[in-house]
Amino acid sequence: MNAEIIAVGSELLLGQITNTNARFLSGQLALIGINVYYHTVVGDNATRFKHALEIAESRSDFIIITGGLGPTKDDLTKETVASHLGLPLESDENAMEQIELFFKRTKREMTENNRKQALILQGAQVLPNNHGMAPGMVVTKEDKLYMLLPGPPSELEPMFLTYGTAALVGRLSSQEQIVSRVLRFFGIGEALLENEIEDLIDNQSNPTIAPLAAEGEVTLRLTAKHSVISSAIELIDEMEEKILSRVGQYFYGYDEISLMDELAKLLKENKLTISCAESLTGGMFQEQFTSIPGAGGSLKGGVICYTNEVKANVLHVRKETIEHDGVVSRKCAAELAENVASLMNADIGISFTGVAGPDELEGKPVGTVYIGISVNGKPAAVEKLNLGGTRAANRIRTVKYGCYFLLKKLKEIQEA
Amino acid sequence: MNAEIIAVGSELLLGQITNTNARFLSGQLALIGINVYYHTVVGDNATRFKHALEIAESRSDFIIITGGLGPTKDDLTKETVASHLGLPLESDENAMEQIELFFKRTKREMTENNRKQALILQGAQVLPNNHGMAPGMVVTKEDKLYMLLPGPPSELEPMFLTYGTAALVGRLSSQEQIVSRVLRFFGIGEALLENEIEDLIDNQSNPTIAPLAAEGEVTLRLTAKHSVISSAIELIDEMEEKILSRVGQYFYGYDEISLMDELAKLLKENKLTISCAESLTGGMFQEQFTSIPGAGGSLKGGVICYTNEVKANVLHVRKETIEHDGVVSRKCAAELAENVASLMNADIGISFTGVAGPDELEGKPVGTVYIGISVNGKPAAVEKLNLGGTRAANRIRTVKYGCYFLLKKLKEIQEA
Numbered sequence: 001m002n003a004e005i006i007a008v009g010s011e012l013l014l015g016q017i018t019n020t021n022a023r024f025l026s027g028q029l030a031l032i033g034i035n036v037y038y039h040t041v042v043g044d045n046a047t048r049f050k051h052a053l054e055i056a057e058s059r060s061d062f063i064i065i066t067g068g069l070g071p072t073k074d075d076l077t078k079e080t081v082a083s084h085l086g087l088p089l090e091s092d093e094n095a096m097e098q099i100e101l102f103f104k105r106t107k108r109e110m111t112e113n114n115r116k117q118a119l120i121l122q123g124a125q126v127l128p129n130n131h132g133m134a135p136g137m138v139v140t141k142e143d144k145l146y147m148l149l150p151g152p153p154s155e156l157e158p159m160f161l162t163y164g165t166a167a168l169v170g171r172l173s174s175q176e177q178i179v180s181r182v183l184r185f186f187g188i189g190e191a192l193l194e195n196e197i198e199d200l201i202d203n204q205s206n207p208t209i210a211p212l213a214a215e216g217e218v219t220l221r222l223t224a225k226h227s228v229i230s231s232a233i234e235l236i237d238e239m240e241e242k243i244l245s246r247v248g249q250y251f252y253g254y255d256e257i258s259l260m261d262e263l264a265k266l267l268k269e270n271k272l273t274i275s276c277a278e279s280l281t282g283g284m285f286q287e288q289f290t291s292i293p294g295a296g297g298s299l300k301g302g303v304i305c306y307t308n309e310v311k312a313n314v315l316h317v318r319k320e321t322i323e324h325d326g327v328v329s330r331k332c333a334a335e336l337a338e339n340v341a342s343l344m345n346a347d348i349g350i351s352f353t354g355v356a357g358p359d360e361l362e363g364k365p366v367g368t369v370y371i372g373i374s375v376n377g378k379p380a381a382v383e384k385l386n387l388g389g390t391r392a393a394n395r396i397r398t399v400k401y402g403c404y405f406l407l408k409k410l411k412e413i414q415e416a
Numbered sequence: 417m418n419a420e421i422i423a424v425g426s427e428l429l430l431g432q433i434t435n436t437n438a439r440f441l442s443g444q445l446a447l448i449g450i451n452v453y454y455h456t457v458v459g460d461n462a463t464r465f466k467h468a469l470e471i472a473e474s475r476s477d478f479i480i481i482t483g484g485l486g487p488t489k490d491d492l493t494k495e496t497v498a499s500h501l502g503l504p505l506e507s508d509e510n511a512m513e514q515i516e517l518f519f520k521r522t523k524r525e526m527t528e529n530n531r532k533q534a535l536i537l538q539g540a541q542v543l544p545n546n547h548g549m550a551p552g553m554v555v556t557k558e559d560k561l562y563m564l565l566p567g568p569p570s571e572l573e574p575m576f577l578t579y580g581t582a583a584l585v586g587r588l589s590s591q592e593q594i595v596s597r598v599l600r601f602f603g604i605g606e607a608l609l610e611n612e613i614e615d616l617i618d619n620q621s622n623p624t625i626a627p628l629a630a631e632g633e634v635t636l637r638l639t640a641k642h643s644v645i646s647s648a649i650e651l652i653d654e655m656e657e658k659i660l661s662r663v664g665q666y667f668y669g670y671d672e673i674s675l676m677d678e679l680a681k682l683l684k685e686n687k688l689t690i691s692c693a694e695s696l697t698g699g700m701f702q703e704q705f706t707s708i709p710g711a712g713g714s715l716k717g718g719v720i721c722y723t724n725e726v727k728a729n730v731l732h733v734r735k736e737t738i739e740h741d742g743v744v745s746r747k748c749a750a751e752l753a754e755n756v757a758s759l760m761n762a763d764i765g766i767s768f769t770g771v772a773g774p775d776e777l778e779g780k781p782v783g784t785v786y787i788g789i790s791v792n793g794k795p796a797a798v799e800k801l802n803l804g805g806t807r808a809a810n811r812i813r814t815v816k817y818g819c820y821f822l823l824k825k826l827k828e829i830q831e832a
Contacts, residue, residue: 013442013453014442015446017628018434019439020434022434023428023434027432035429036431037429037458037459038464039428040455040456040457041454041455052454072607073618108605152629154805281703282699282707283698283700287697287699287703290696290722291698293807299723300723303720304718304720306712307715310716314760
């Protein structure tokens, strides 16, 4: 089954937003063995959209259409597909009920054009929308399979994962199983990692090995094909073992897991509480930590100590340290980590102080960062970084390094 | 001149990377008045790429092709375009020199396939690559204009800005100027906003009006065409005035500005300092605030008060409030805002407490949020929200509402 993804929306053609839906869907379709041969983007224009549909039908079996299911006038996806396929639109009771409930719950006023969102193509299987109002749908016409999905990624992604994949798997004719696994590394550059496994990459066939670098991390995606799923998994297991025997010290997790996920898991398992003093990161560490559902239980709280005044008065960094060593210093990071743990009554204190940029600070260059970690009231260990990126990249990498150092520290303690 | 962007690369169809080049180029082309009607993505497959070229030629005057200019086996863009257009490839001396220099400078060994990168289509105008080895090029054949650009955004973007735009502007036949402006709204739904300006949308021609909703915000993009740029701006000014006379109370800014940018600007102008107590948002408000270069000067600092213990011990929320009203309450929000301002010695205290989800808290449903704002030591004003989204969406919207309420409050004070 060959697929094509058509995104509908003039905002894509104007460069206002990026077509992240095509990337998400392509990755998901690869996992269930559906080849995507084309992506198309077309504006909110019925004629050009119909033209794109005709081309897609001439070369693809399965056509996914994203966007244009909303309540406004330029949302013309359903109407155009309906007229193109010669299928009438009908109001779906369940979808209508969900829309009415949404307005009741949020105490907002419902307008007539919101009712349009409950219309579906006659005979279509409805994909419920648990994060918005417009339902998705799947319909077959003349051997072609059509799937309509809402444009906002916050609606499309959960809808596809929960209902879309299931709707497809039942219709798949191919018996080849594709298994994919991502290995995640931190603390090693892409070129160096590739060097270490160069022969494996050169001789790859099944599984394939695809490296990708992003924001200080490197990932390797292993993909194996086999008629028996357990055999595909075995092929991946073998290759993973070979790779990790060479660069295992930099490996930290699988697939979509982040360093922060790993940290939250380890803290929860060990019933440890954490607190955080953030200067240059401005709250990013704690924001990411609390974005993981359930992780919040390990976080007592923390202080954003952006000014020297707050470092001194709220977190009691010594006057001598600030005047003699400065706030971008080993000593300041240590005192911040120790004192935030004591203020918040937490097992662990972690601190971030440094120069995010664009300007230098205390004569220290952009990218100078100190991370302090104090566990169980012990004097803090401090790590120094020399990062070379933009303000945004330096902050992101600082938070990742914080997770990485703390994970290492906790594993050392466990093993001791 | 109607344009189409064809991206070549199997990694795009596998979902390994996102087609950010199409977004970048579309935005840039819009600025110089070139309409983009289609984006296409095709894999590293000569047959399917040729097929995509034929379709593009049937509907577009100007075809931009990105990616596949590298030295490896799967880089087939130049060869395919050459055979499709019947133009031979020739080695470009300047490009060859640049490639040799690159290898000399980095002391790396040059392989035969690197020479491939210096090949250009006969008769093409070369676009030099100052950030990599593969040159870009522009060529005309039978009234169609073709532009080939390298795939990596770090090479494509500077190449297009420095050489690509200039190459195009010289070839543009139309002298029509296009001006675009985005109006940003908060606190009103997309459907409701459109209802208010339905007649303007129905009768739009010049300027056009394109609404877009994302994360609780709605934007309207106004685009006007005129042979004289000042007249295009006038057309937009007139339409903006009409729109704002109806929904001006929800308008907060232009183009790429965010609510947080507006807030940071207002605080700086008025030399006001701010502090923040964050429970459900976990640091997101302060992380976003400090991500704006230079904004940090207005932020004294803040407390992430994720636990009741920290609310009580560090921010001194009264025991009575926690036991009687709970932490998800008007009173708790007020005390948090007042006390964080006093702890941090700041002019303004803002607090966020509520239920992000997925589970309810204190018997209060997911999406119940209180935002407290205290200015100059005065008792806090508290706003209540009933949000209906996921954990992530509720946190993002809470931060946006925080900016929105604080902006409103500060403007009220200014006007009083």
